C-alpha cells in the first residue's frame with residue numbers, strides 16, 4: 001500500500017529540515033517497508049507575500065486528504081498556517097515527547113516525558129477583540145467534549161505504554177470556570193477508565209519539572225500551557241532542535257518539529273534536523289510502521305551519541321552531515 005504524504009516545508013529552516021526528514025523516510029521505504037508518495041505544497045510568509053494567502057486552499061485540501069502531513073514551520077504567518085492545518089487534519093491532541101539523549105550535554109539528562117496538549121481551543125481559539133484604543137480582550141474557550149476527548153486519548157496512550165496514570169496540568173485555582181471544566185472533564189474520564197491522575201498547578205509544574213523531571217511521565221495540558229511547558233522541557237534536553245510533535249486527529253495527522261523558522265540560523269545549512277526526523281518517526285508509528293519508527297529513533301540516538309552534531313548541540317556538523325549520518329545508520 002502506498003501512503004500519500006503531503007510535505008509542507010514552509011519558511012526558514014523548515015526548508016532545510018523537512019527535506020532531511022523526507023530523505024530519512026525514503027531511506028526506510030521500500031520492500032519490505034512502507035511505500036510513500038510525497039507531494040510538496042506551499043505555506044507561510046513567502047507564499048503570503050506572493051499571493052496574500054499564507055495557507056493556500058490547495059495546501060489545506062491536500063493536508064485534509066492525505067494519509068499524513070509533514071510540516072516544517074511558518075514565520076510571522078505561523079498562526080494563519082498551523083492553526084488551520086491542525087483543523088484540516090481534525091487534530092484534537094498535540095503529542096510532544098521531550099527526552100534527553102545520551103551523549104548530549106544537557107541541563108537534565110534524566111528527562112523523559114510526553115506532553116499531551118489540547119489542540120483546538122483554550123486561548124488559541126482565535127477570539128481576540130480590539131474594543132477601544134486602550135483595550136483588547138481574548139475569550140478563552142473550553143468545552144467538556146474536547147477535554148474528555150483528550151482524556152480518552154491520554155488513557156489509551158498510557159495503556160499502550162504499559163502505564164496506569166497521568167498528570168493533569170491546569171490553573172483551576174484561578175481560572176475556576178475554564179480550567180475547572182478542563183480538569184473535571186479530564187479527571188472524570190480517567191476515573192471512569194480506572195486511570196490514576198495527579199493534578200499539578202501549571203506554575204508549580206514549571207518549577208518541579210526543572211528540579212526533578214523524573215516526577216513526570218505523561219502530562220495532559222490545556223493548549224497554551226502545553227505550548228509553553230514543552231518549550232521549557234526542550235530547554236532541559238538540549239534545545240528545540242530535538243523536539244518532535246504529532247497532531248493527531250481521528251483519521252488523519254500532521255507531524256512537525258516543535259521549533260519555528262529559526263531566522264537567526266536559516267540559510268546557513270546548520271539547522272538540527274533531529275526534531276524533524278523524529279517527527280517523521282512519529283509519522284511512521286502513526287501509519288503502523290512502529291519498527292521502522294524505532295529504527296529511525298535508534299539511528300538518531302546513535303548519531304547524537306557519536307556525532308556529527310549541529311552547532312546548537314555544541315558540534316560543527318551541518319544539517320546535511322547529520323542527516324547523512326542518520327541515513328548511514330539506517
Ligand code: NAI
Nearest residue numbers: 073074075076078082240241259260261262265271272312
Ligand atoms: P524558533 O523555534 O524558530 O527558534 C528559537 C531558537 O531555537 C533560535 O535560537 C533558533 O536558532 C533555535 N532553534 C530552533 N530550531 C532549531 C533547530 N532545528 N536547530 C538549531 N537551532 C534551532 O522560535 P522563535 O525564534 O521564537 O520564532 C521564529 C519564527 O518562527 C517566528 O516567526 C515564529 O512565529 C515562528 N514559529 C513558528 C512555529 C510553527 O510554525 N509551528 C512554531 C514556533 C515559532
Ligand code: MG
Nearest residue numbers: 227228231258
Ligand atoms: Mg511553540
